[in-house]
Amino acid sequence: MKKRSKRAPKKAPKKARRKASPRPKPSLPTDRFDPAAYRRQRACVLGLGRSGFYAALLLAKKGFRVLVSESKPRKALDFAGRLPKGVVLEAGGHGEKVLTCGFAVKSPGILPDSPVLKSLKDAGIPVFSELEVAMAFCPTPDVVAVTGTNGKTTVTHMAAALLKAAGRRVHMLGNVGTPVSAGISKVRKGDALVLEVSSYQLEDSRWFRPRAAAILNVTSDHVDHHGSMAAYLAAKARVYRDMLREGTCVFNASDPLAYGLSRDCGTRKLFFSLTPSTLAAAWREKGKMAFQLPGRKPVQVAPPKLPGDHNVENAMAAGLLALADGAPPKALAKAFKAFQGVEHRIEDCGKAKGLFCINDSKGTNVDSTLVALKSLEDQAGKILLILGGLAKPGGFAALRPLVSRCVKAVLTIGSAAAKIEEDLAGAAQVFPCETLEQAVSVAFQIGRPGETLLLSPACASMDQFRDYEHRGKVFKELLRKAR
Template structure:
């Protein structure tokens, strides 16, 4: 059963979870004439400020989930909430349909095309790059909207889109898992490694969630896959839409890297050579190939792709150069919320052997940190641990390099500046979620930049 607004006209909706996407969805439903009841387990005082201007037709509760939501005709579940939440279980028992914020938003969205990007790593950079390409190739009167797991929730832009517009979505496994029906005109599955397994209940269910990005597509739609990623290649066999692949030269690849250029074949009338964006690491070449195939597969001209590649400067919190401060080159990679992302960062910094001061830690997500050992031993001068995962990190990486338990980000940065030498690289690439000490990875990244900048001021004090 997909979400059909007409079938629920005049009925009451429950929104479970009043974070950014939940609030945006509640506002959307209120604007479309629904009465909405919101519920969140966080204290009322914490929620009151963000809910002060919701307008008529909206009521809410905080502190716990009562049975008041059971009087609603349908519910919208905010991404990230556990499917085992007792309220959701009670709704299932009563036959109350529960939809994702994403599919409710798209039901009201009039966009001419929807492009969706998912994968364990690289989603945000690829989404931003795809949007820049489509903007470069856009005709007058056509807008490109970027939303989803990046920037604004889809519900916040749904009513602002026209039939000529393109919506570019970053889509998480949480959003895909919750969506009963999701049909993007074009999609990309960048890669799959173990992540969020505590939420999904194992790797099989995580794979099932990622596969939702193409399961409702039709033969005329498009999905781009990573031919160099075994799990991605495996589940691509279940895709019934048009498939394009990027990865190693040969095999099924329609895009590959050769002599520093992205080569494309079998997509446009003639083979292409594109100069990739100036971004560090092999992973960004993969992101660029995926973006190119999505755009070219949807008819964007090669010149627009190359124009966007020339101007693209990367994304905040993804191997973001903060500057050289007191002799240390400081890099913000706060978006590295899993071990594989940190591995990618260390691989990208191949010229920094033995000079990396690495800040690791945060909220543990269930995967071991031992896969980091070889690169840590080769490239990392010292590890500075923070957050609740610190002890596990210290156990898994003991003996690979010097480890300094710091607890907090501020202490980690101060310690790194004491130990580091001019020419070293201070890297925040935590391999963990941020929620034990920060609002989100963006909050963590901004705090990192503030704290390293403060090192200049502290040095200037008499």
């Protein structure tokens, strides 16, 4: 009998493997930048200017994986070769890599309607400002912030000087020259941090909490960037939006738009004005500045020896910030007496070829130039004014009344020259000049000893210079060579 062969048992059919569903992204806070929550996320820094470079450097030092995405080609980037090892650079355009990141850090110069920002928004990737990301690593709550269309840098310097005179260890960061991300690592608990913050920095700051802040003034200077005056005002308002109720915000009572913002502010509000009023906590009285905070005795302090009513207003704003931060009145008197002003802001450059020379290269808009002319009204009819550069919206017609009263001659430079000549026709004699060097040379030819040469361009500088500082330094070098 044949043995029946054993059949191998049938194998059970393999179960079809389920496709692994993608892991859900961890829930991350989008109302603010929290370093601990975002620690495992790759950071995308948009833009490789100064702010972008130092933001990338800070995040890399803090252990984040960093991608820097820049629209300019690599050869046009000053900081490309300085990025630390491990930081990836995408130059020549914002590609798909930005969408692989967990969050983005926006450099201040990137326009709100930039396509890359729309792509990030559509992908649900939060975008934070360089200011907010850097401030997330700030160890001190003693933060003073200054914003406004004009006067920010001067008030920032003044406030820092007042707090130093009060014995504080003070750091100045932001638009004043050193990006917040570049200097925040040097700040220690108990230090005072004074920040100059622009609307560009504030617009993407989802959370920002200074202890004291000031809104000096608001004009239409940056509406082209923000798209509307409402958006510009909303950006300025972010300086106080997250402040505690016991914080302090200082407002210019004489500036309609700044005063209007105060109505929406829920913190303690202090106002300054050149004229006394029941509203003002700082005002001018008999040539001195009077300060009176709620519940304190009034004090009088001599203003710094700087030209113009605008500098009295600047000093009052800085004084209120310092007093609100605990500085004693005697510190104000000491610091204001020693304060010499800030470079490129109605800066006295001495004499050259018999002319008094003033460097106001920071006068990048019509309002700034109006302030400069008002501060020199005692020189009426003797001012040689250099105007021009890259024009901003609005034209130059608002200068006509002061130009016709105070200015002997206008010397135009840069791409705005034709528009200036058109808007100021008949207000003063206009000398078209291609360059700043030519304008200074013509001024020396037509000027008489005792007259004033004023560089206050009412324009941006980027058509011929790197920035307003470069323009101001070139002007001062031309004066030095002429002596």
